[in-house]
Structure formats: C-alpha cells, structure tokens
Amino acid sequence: MGCVTRQRTPRCGGRVRRVMRSGAFSSWARTLAVGLVATSAFLAPAPGVAETAPIPRVPAGVTAAGAILIDQADGSVLMGRAIYTERPMASTTKIMTAVVVLETPGLDLDARIPVKSVYHRYAVWKDASTAHLHTGDSLTVRQLLYGLLLPSGSDAAYALADRFGHGSTRTARTAEFISRMNAKAAELGLSRTQFGSFxxxxPTSxxxxxxRSLARLASYALGNEQFAAIVRTRTTSVPGWTASGGRRIYTWENTNQLLGRYWGVIGVKTGTTTPAGACLVFAITRGGRTLVGVVLHSASGDARYRDARLIxxxxR
Structure with missing residues (x-):
C-alpha cells in the first residue's frame, strides 16, 4: 500500500587552532588562517558592513516580500529584496532539522526508528503536511529524512526530533533538539534567526x-552529500517494516515543482503557512556555478515558482 503526500497549508565547522612559533604565527599557519577566513566570510559578515551595502534589486514582477540570490562559492549577494528582514519560514525550517540529524556524531542512517501514534496525531492536530507514517511501522533514519524533505512530513520531523533529542520525555527530547537547531544557527552566524519548532x-515570534540567513543555511546544507541527494530527488518509494514483520511501501513526491521543470535546479525546500505565506528555497547549478535563492511570502503557491524563475x- 503506497502513500502519496502533498504540501498543505496548516491552520494555524570546525575550529581554527592557533599554531605559535617563537610567539607568533608560522607563515603556513598565517596563510591557512587567511584562507579559512576568506572562504567562510559569507557565514559571518562584518557587522554593519554587509547589511548596509547596496545590492541589485530582484526583477520587477517578483511578488515575494523577501527574496535573495547568492553565489554558493563565496556567499556574495547577487540580488535581493528586504534580505535582512525577519520573516516566518514555515517548513523551510526542516532544512535545519535535517542538518542537525545529519551532523549527529556516529550517525547510522540505516538505524530503524519505530513510528509512534503521537507523530500522526500531531500532524492531524496541526493540519500539517505529512509523510503518512503508520503507527507501529519502523523506518530508517535515511528514509525518514526523505519523508521530512520530499513531502515535508511533520510526522517525520517529530519522529526525528524525538529520536535525536536528549531527555527522559518526548517534550524534553524535542525541546533539546530545537535548542541544538538554534545552537547550529549561532555557530553558522545566522543573524536574526530563531527556531521554535522542528x-x-x-508562532512567528x-x-x-x-x-540572507536562510540562503546561507541552505548553501551550508547543500555541502552535505546526503542532504543534496535527497533534495534533488523528485519521487521515491521506500519499504517500511510493519509491526507484524511485513513491508509497507511509502511513496513520496517532492513538493518542489521547479525540479525537472527548470533546467539545472537541484533542490531545495518549500514551505507554506498562513503567517509565512508561500515560501521556497531553491538552488541551481549552471556552468559549474551553484546559485542559491530564497523567496519568502510570495503571493501564492504558484507565484513562488514564478518568482524563482524571474530571479x-x-x-543568466
């Protein structure tokens, strides 16, 4: 029995060690440090400089309240609109959910996670997009990441947060997981960013x-091969294990309608809620160059794709 899902609108790095020789950096260490700063500058721009520098505007006709396009190689901003204005991000949040899972020390992508009834009930209560997980089934971490990022399953997000959070209760585990999402945002230098859910x-607050921060997060996430492989997948069918030992086939389609319809698109994630409007994080590889874009609060679900195409x- 297969399950095909769709997006719905809910109601509602490493450290640089200083190498000292005779009280000063050795020449090679100095060179290394300069190189690292140069290549990571887009993750932590100098306060008051990047945010006031003029940038090209997005094309006329783009409906999104906030938009940006950056070059993944150096993080340079190619065009944008209100790029430093905070906005709700809806299910694009799940990019960070995946990052925290994928960066778990000793991660076993083939480890099985049992599906609890609360995951399904949560998605129903929130009237959220779902991977249609069945209580009692078991799916691997890898499979749940597909369920998280393709159909944008809030039930899959709950399952992952519950499994990878630390604590003696579900509430404690999910809260700790969310705290790690925020810690990762701080580590990456994502200004004006807060995660309140998995x-x-x-709430928007x-x-x-x-x-700007969402484009930087997506650019970072695409550096993970597993993440990149998932978000460029248009559709997949995976076998889950039922409580009786049988198999159940889950079929998921990617909610990102740019995939396969605009040349070179390699992901990344949709999102829709009433406060956030229609959102889209997208990426394209063209001529050996990868560009990462974001539109937040487009006029409609269809408009977000038109906005991305215009950008x-x-x-070109």
Whole structure:
C-alpha cells in the first residue's frame, strides 16, 4: 500500500587552532588562517558592513516580500529584496532539522526508528503536511529524512526530533533538539534567526529567519552529500517494516515543482503557512556555478515558482 503526500497549508565547522612559533604565527599557519577566513566570510559578515551595502534589486514582477540570490562559492549577494528582514519560514525550517540529524556524531542512517501514534496525531492536530507514517511501522533514519524533505512530513520531523533529542520525555527530547537547531544557527552566524519548532509550526515570534540567513543555511546544507541527494530527488518509494514483520511501501513526491521543470535546479525546500505565506528555497547549478535563492511570502503557491524563475532568468 503506497502513500502519496502533498504540501498543505496548516491552520494555524570546525575550529581554527592557533599554531605559535617563537610567539607568533608560522607563515603556513598565517596563510591557512587567511584562507579559512576568506572562504567562510559569507557565514559571518562584518557587522554593519554587509547589511548596509547596496545590492541589485530582484526583477520587477517578483511578488515575494523577501527574496535573495547568492553565489554558493563565496556567499556574495547577487540580488535581493528586504534580505535582512525577519520573516516566518514555515517548513523551510526542516532544512535545519535535517542538518542537525545529519551532523549527529556516529550517525547510522540505516538505524530503524519505530513510528509512534503521537507523530500522526500531531500532524492531524496541526493540519500539517505529512509523510503518512503508520503507527507501529519502523523506518530508517535515511528514509525518514526523505519523508521530512520530499513531502515535508511533520510526522517525520517529530519522529526525528524525538529520536535525536536528549531527555527522559518526548517534550524534553524535542525541546533539546530545537535548542541544538538554534545552537547550529549561532555557530553558522545566522543573524536574526530563531527556531521554535522542528517543523516550522510555531508562532512567528519564536520561528523566524531572514532571506540572507536562510540562503546561507541552505548553501551550508547543500555541502552535505546526503542532504543534496535527497533534495534533488523528485519521487521515491521506500519499504517500511510493519509491526507484524511485513513491508509497507511509502511513496513520496517532492513538493518542489521547479525540479525537472527548470533546467539545472537541484533542490531545495518549500514551505507554506498562513503567517509565512508561500515560501521556497531553491538552488541551481549552471556552468559549474551553484546559485542559491530564497523567496519568502510570495503571493501564492504558484507565484513562488514564478518568482524563482524571474530571479534565475535575471541571473543568466
């Protein structure tokens, strides 16, 4: 029995060690440090400099309240609109959910996670997009990541947060997981960013980001091969294990309608709630160059794709 899902609108790095020789950096260490600063500058721009520098505007006709396009190689901003304004991000939150899972020390992607009834009940209560997980089934971490990022399953997000959070109760585990999402945002230097949930279904006051920070997060996430492989997948079928030892086939389609419809698109994630409007994080590889874009609060679900196309067309 297969399950095909769709997106719905809910109601509602490493450290640099200083190497000293005779009280000063050795020449090779100095060179290394300069190189690292140069290549990571897009993750932590100098306060008051990047945020006031003029940037090209997005094309006329883009409906999104906030938008940006960056070059993944150096983080340079190619065009944008209100790129430092905080906005709710809906299910694009799940990019960070995946990052925290994928960066878990000793991660076993083939480890099985049992599906609890509370995961399904949560998705129903929130009227959220779902991977249609069945209580009692077991799916691997890898499979749940597909369920998280393709159909944007809030039930899959809950399952992962419950499994990878630390604590004696579900509430404690999910809260600790969310705290690690925020810690990762701080580590990456994502300014004006806060995560209040593992799936984006939290009040705007506790779950918001800027287009600039979201583009930087997506650019970082795409550096993980597993993440990149998942978000460029248009559809997949995976076998889950039932409580009786049988198999259940889960079939998921990617909610990102740019995939396969705009040349070179390699992901990344959709999101929709009433406060956030229609959101889209997208990426394209063209001529050996990868560009990462964001539109937040487009006029409609269809408009977010038109907005992305307008932006990408202007970048040719």
């Amino acid at each position: 799936d984006g279904l939290a 506790t779950n918001h980001i800027t287009p 990408l067309d202007a970048a």
